[in-house]
Amino acid sequence: xxxxxxxxxxxxxxxxxxxxxxxxxxxxxxxxxxxxxxxxxxxxxxxxxxxxxxxxxxxxxxxxxxxxxxxxxxxxxxxxxxxxxxxxxxxxxxxxxxxxxxxxxxxxxxxxxxxxxxxxxxxxxxxxxxxxxxxxxxxxxxxxxxxxxxxxxxxxxxxxxxx
Numbered sequence: 001x002x003x004x005x006x007x008x009x010x011x012x013x014x015x016x017x018x019x020x021x022x023x024x025x026x027x028x029x030x031x032x033x034x035x036x037x038x039x040x041x042x043x044x045x046x047x048x049x050x051x052x053x054x055x056x057x058x059x060x061x062x063x064x065x066x067x068x069x070x071x072x073x074x075x076x077x078x079x080x081x082x083x084x085x086x087x088x089x090x091x092x093x094x095x096x097x098x099x100x101x102x103x104x105x106x107x108x109x110x111x112x113x114x115x116x117x118x119x120x121x122x123x124x125x126x127x128x129x130x131x132x133x134x135x136x137x138x139x140x141x142x143x144x145x146x147x148x149x150x151x152x153x154x155x156x157x158x159x160x161x162x163x
Contacts, residue, residue, distance in 0.1 A: 025079050029086070036090045055090045062087065062095055066102035070112045081115055085122045096123050097133040101141060104134075104162070105155040113158055 032052070039049040058065065065087070069080040088096035103116035124130050138159070142152055
């Protein structure tokens with residue numbers, strides 16, 4: 001979402017407003033974190049884990065969330081990165097490898113690339129076989145021809161940098 005949609009033209013927001021919004025976002029992320037990590041797999045006779053409609057709706061927007069996170073705008077990228085991690089855990093295994101693929105393919109510098117390695121560090125602690133799944137996703141995207149040649153080259157440079 002462009003910054004102009006969130007911040008209207010004209011005078012800047014008062015710092016107190018920004019701080020209040022930041023606190024609200026942190027509380028919402030904390031609630032999402034509880035919903036995601038308290039979703040145990042159903043045991044025999046248990047009902048299935050409760051869905052989280054907000055995260056279900058975000059599943060189809062992983063690429064856009066990665067693009068916005070990579071913009072590194074103010075504090076926004078911090079909560080977007082945290083949201084991306086929660087979405088990846090909630091929608092594992094495919095969403096996790098897709099998110100890492102997009103971050104690796106779209107990162108254009110060390111600061112942006114660090115977001116991919118940070119996300120991997122968080123996700124690898126709770127998702128098995130994340131690295132092979134991410135490599136498989138990268139290979140599948142390349143073989144499907146979904147990336148323009150310059151982006152394939154960027155993906156390879158980024159993979160070489162993180163290895």
